[in-house]
Amino acid sequence: MKSFVAEYGNAFHAASGWLLAVIVALESALGFLPWWIIILAIAGAAWHASRRIVLPVALAALMFLIGMLGLWDLAIQTLALMLVSAFITVLIGLPLGIAMASSDPGRRIMLPVLDAMQTMPSFVYLIPALMLFGLGKVPAVFATVIYATPPLIRLVDLGLRTVDRQLVEVAADLGADRWRLLFDIKLPLALPSIMAGINQTTMLALSMVVIASMIGARGLGEEVLLGIQRLDVGRGLAAGIAIVALAIVFDRITQAYGRTKAEKAPPR
Numbered sequence: 001m002k003s004f005v006a007e008y009g010n011a012f013h014a015a016s017g018w019l020l021a022v023i024v025a026l027e028s029a030l031g032f033l034p035w036w037i038i039i040l041a042i043a044g045a046a047w048h049a050s051r052r053i054v055l056p057v058a059l060a061a062l063m064f065l066i067g068m069l070g071l072w073d074l075a076i077q078t079l080a081l082m083l084v085s086a087f088i089t090v091l092i093g094l095p096l097g098i099a100m101a102s103s104d105p106g107r108r109i110m111l112p113v114l115d116a117m118q119t120m121p122s123f124v125y126l127i128p129a130l131m132l133f134g135l136g137k138v139p140a141v142f143a144t145v146i147y148a149t150p151p152l153i154r155l156v157d158l159g160l161r162t163v164d165r166q167l168v169e170v171a172a173d174l175g176a177d178r179w180r181l182l183f184d185i186k187l188p189l190a191l192p193s194i195m196a197g198i199n200q201t202t203m204l205a206l207s208m209v210v211i212a213s214m215i216g217a218r219g220l221g222e223e224v225l226l227g228i229q230r231l232d233v234g235r236g237l238a239a240g241i242a243i244v245a246l247a248i249v250f251d252r253i254t255q256a257y258g259r260t261k262a263e264k265a266p267p268r
Contacts, residue, residue, distance in 0.1 A: 013134075016134075019138050020136065020137060022084060023084050026080045026083065026084060027076060027077055030076045030079060035067055035072060038063070039060050039063045042060065042253075043056035043057070045253050046059045046060075046256065049253050049256035049257045055252060058252075059249045059252060062245040063245070063249065065241075069242055070238075071238065071239060074219050074242070077218050078219035078220045078221065079246065081140060081212070081217060082144075082205045082206055085140075085145055085205045085208075086202050086205050088141065089148050090198060092145065093149045093152035093201070094152070096149075096153045097154070097156025097160070097197070098156060098182070101161050114150040114153060117146065117149070118150045118151075122143070122147050123211065125143040126139070129142040129143040135215055135216035137216070137217050139215050140208070140212030140213075140217035144204075144205050147204055147208055148204035148208070151204065152198065152201045153197075154197070155196050155197030156190070159189075159190030159191070159193025160186050160187075160190045162190070163189045167185055167189070168185055168186065191258075192258045195254055195255075195258035199250075199255060202247075202254060203251060206243060206250070210224045220239045220243050223235060223236070223239030224236050224239045224240055224243070
């Protein structure tokens with residue numbers, strides 16, 4: 001591992017510079033926006049997903065609670081870190097899930113790897129992250145991506161494998177090629193399962209914020225860590241409530257989108 005780091009360390013540091021620039025830019029953009037615009041955007045997404053008034057009001061109230069606790073800026077830092085991690089996880093997990101669903105030998109190879117990734121203690125992922133990228137936000141994203149990718153791959157594979165074969169065969173008989181079958185038939189029908197995978201990815205990314213704070217990632221996790229180190233129950237509890245509020249917001253929105261897609265899907 002030391003020889004690997006010595007040989008490719010400069011390349012990893014260059015890549016980390018680009019990724020850090022993206023994280024900082026997103027964090028600055030979110031911090032520049034007034035708080036009420038962010039709350040309205042979240043409420044709008046909740047309304048679009050559920051078409052019910054209760055969910056947008058409840059989620060807006062939770063975001064307002066974070067501001068009342070005086071943790072809005074730290075929540076924005078955590079939000080930026082989580083969004084970048086979730087985006088990279090989707091970019092990696094979606095193609096791997098599609099490849100896993102289309103190849104039985106590949107699935108047999110990938111399943112033990114995913115099992116190992118999910119059973120490995122999350123602290124272990126901090127070791128290669130630190131060796132490759134040092135301290136800061138980038139290793140936190142790296143560790144979070146590794147930790148949060150397996151559920152998405154599994155659920156994409158599950159969703160594609162449960163698509164009705166008769167629909168696929170009919171589309172193939174009508175002349176659809178493999179790419180049309182994938183994008184027009186399989187992925188739309190598997191979308192509820194894919195949304196469930198994105199939901200799990202988001203929750204796991206948020207669950208890593210406290211651990212990531214140990215390697216220099218700021219945000220709500222740092223407040224929890226400081227509360228533990230200083231035995232400040234109130235500080236840690238307030239940050240914990242803010243993390244739970246963020247988790248509920250994204251959990252309810254992604255679940256609502258998943259239910260909407262499931263209701264629109266044709267009966268099998």
